[in-house]
Amino acid sequence: MFPVVDPNLPIIDPKFYREAGISAIMTNAYLLKRGRPGQPPKDIHETLDFKGTVATDSGAYQILEYGHVGVRPAEIVAYQEKIDTDIGVILDLPTGFHSDARRAGWTVDETVRRADEALKRIKRKDILWVGPVQGGIHIKEVARSAIEMGKRPFSIYALGSPTELMEAQRFDVLVDMIVAAKKGLPHSRPLHLFGAGHPSMFPFIVALGCDMFDSAAYALYARRGRYLTSDGTQELAEIEEFSCMCRICDRTTPGEMRRLDLPEKEQLLSKHNLLACFSELRRIREAIRRGHLWDLLEHRTYANPAFKKFLAKIVQHSPFLERFTPTVKPRGISHFGKASDDRPEMVRYNERKSRIPMERGKAVVLLPGRWRRPYHEDPRNLPMVSKLANRPNVSICFYTIPFGPVPMELDETFPLAQTESFDSHEPTMYEERACQVAAWVKRLSPKQVFLVSEGEYGGALRKELSGATRQLKVIGIQAKGSKPDLIVDSIIRRLR
């Protein structure tokens, strides 16, 4: 994340960035140029007293604000080269929030034209040039823009996220915009999201594939006396205790901070807000390393109902996310009930289980898949499995809460054996799962079905199976109270 720095009015002392380990910042080349009329361009690192990576925006956002910035596209490219920026942006034409489809289309075409012109003018190949994707809320235009810009050799691509969209919490539109951009752009190049805003939404945009972003929210919120946390925003005026223990919050109390002069208060709040953003980034990276980013998304939906909608929209793109989700992870996943049904690993299982070669005409033995995994190692299942597994005419399947049917052959594959789940005891959940298990059994056209029935799930499954087809003869056996050895003997006796 690049903290956005006003080149003419820096609130934070650059020493703080060094101490906090912040290695990249972003500033605005257009505002820098305008603030120094008549002065020759100077190394941006020297101007900002910052030795790390400096990215410069071109002033496109100012076009959006004022309609026109009085600087030519070629001029701003040359200026960024002269100030020795590390990452530069061409002067694109932002679509904004209020454009209709026709104007959006025009901004896409005009940005492509400007991109071609800029690429001809660029002399400094050591600068990473950013190609902005336009289209605003018009998803078809975003898709077209991504394909067109993706054909051009930019090192980084960027998507403009209209501030109004964030403020109105229209995360559903934002999701469609990012997905449309990701689908059109080359996957080997990073995608930057302009103006990403609040730390609480970072996990969502990272999950959607945004690799980089910049944020001015830390400073804008501080100006209005707002304290950022990963769960939302708090008003400094209302805080009794700081939940954070960063170097700022550890040394002062909310009361003491409130009594400070405005500039000092703003500076301290900005620093905390910035550290809150970077702390969130650490949490996200650690979640990625552990394979738990989706769990973080589900967790975050409880911070704000708008995030529930955010995730609900992301879920609609689960099949796309599934393509880029590792098939094996260092740790198992969590299934928190219905909300987790659409996580990419579940989508993958539901899709891939239909590819398993079918062994039709056998006797299917349905065993309860309990908390112990792999399911066949459950001490109540093991004696039955060991006597049945090698019989050529028997197929074993576990009926489970998170996955519905789990054929014995897949019992030890990821993430089946490594999923933590909980039983909500909701009748509708049992019925839904029973329906999936019954559909699976029907596909096997079994000669016989033995249902080792347990609890309400077993009851729902029995009902579902007997209603499924008349040909399906279900032999029900109560698991509770009977010994596994006796159950398996009675199954073997009745095998045809």
Ligand SMILES: [Zn+2]
């Ligand atoms: Zn803090």
